[in-house]
Amino acid sequence: DLAHGRILYLEDVNRSFDGFKAINGLSLDIAPGELRCIIGPNGAGKTTMMDIITGKTRPDAGQVFFGSTINLLRHSEAEIAQLGIGRKFQKPTVFEPLSVFENLELALQGSRSVPSALWHKLSGAQRTRLAEVLELIRLQDEWQRPAGLLSHGQKQWLEIGMLLVQDPKLLLLDEPVAGMTDQETERTAELFLSLKGRHSLMVVEHDMSFIARIAETVTVLCDGAVLAQGTLDQVQADERVIEVYLGR
Numbered sequence: 001d002l003a004h005g006r007i008l009y010l011e012d013v014n015r016s017f018d019g020f021k022a023i024n025g026l027s028l029d030i031a032p033g034e035l036r037c038i039i040g041p042n043g044a045g046k047t048t049m050m051d052i053i054t055g056k057t058r059p060d061a062g063q064v065f066f067g068s069t070i071n072l073l074r075h076s077e078a079e080i081a082q083l084g085i086g087r088k089f090q091k092p093t094v095f096e097p098l099s100v101f102e103n104l105e106l107a108l109q110g111s112r113s114v115p116s117a118l119w120h121k122l123s124g125a126q127r128t129r130l131a132e133v134l135e136l137i138r139l140q141d142e143w144q145r146p147a148g149l150l151s152h153g154q155k156q157w158l159e160i161g162m163l164l165v166q167d168p169k170l171l172l173l174d175e176p177v178a179g180m181t182d183q184e185t186e187r188t189a190e191l192f193l194s195l196k197g198r199h200s201l202m203v204v205e206h207d208m209s210f211i212a213r214i215a216e217t218v219t220v221l222c223d224g225a226v227l228a229q230g231t232l233d234q235v236q237a238d239e240r241v242i243e244v245y246l247g248r
């Protein structure tokens with residue numbers, strides 16, 4: 001039972017593209033409820049790693065387990081989302097003509113079409129969760145607003161909310177604070193800190209002050225493998241980490 005006590009477990013994962021090893025012996029695990037930050041230079045393999053976890057890309061070799069029993073390599077991308085792994089890409093993809101509330105309703109139904117009178121089809125538990133998420137993402141005063149009229153930061157939060165209504169066990173977030181104002185970044189830090197515990201989070205970011213605000217453990221990827229791991233202070237003091245950031 002290799003994955004005992006872990007929500008996510010990667011062992012010796014490899015993936016090449018045309019002979020180039022984008023992921024090269026990557027091993028990593030995430031504890032339940034943990035908020036893990038992933039950093040690394042461009043081309044380190046961060047996106048490919050998330051593609052492998054979510055089933056978008058298949059590794060050539062290695063193991064990927066979710067919890068102690070679920071072998072993710074046996075599941076499709078759609079099944080992996082159903083199992084409770086949510087992914088947020090950098091660019092928000094909310095439905096702009098629909099209201100904040102309608103966006104969350106659709107996400108709750110796992111639907112991509114727009115049925116009418118959706119509210120009546122929701123269970124009591126689903127309605128409660130929707131209200132809870134609106135508050136978490138601080139859009140309760142904007143619930144009727146068309147998503148297209150929200151600020152950049154608010155759109156990002158709405159998209160996170162669209163994942164949260166499904167109550168994922170693990171959330172993968174790609175550069176969540178890119179393009180945000182300082183105030184939006186701070187609010188995002190507060191949101192993530194309030195999510196950990198209930199959810200496990202894996203956050204890929206370049207914004208070091210944001211990482212300093214939220215991180216317990218930071219994993220540094222380089223050349224498709226883990227170069228260093230520890231607190232932000234520890235990895236920032238690591239000679240090998242300094243070299244890859246300054247030396248290339």
Ligand code: ADP
Pocket residue numbers: 017018021022040041042043044045046047048049
């Ligand atoms: P990061 O997200 O850390 O910048 P990526 O995972 O995007 O790194 O890329 C790692 C390496 O793999 C890069 O050198 C990239 O060019 C290469 N790569 C990623 N996806 C593909 C692909 N589909 N085809 C060819 N090369 C790829």
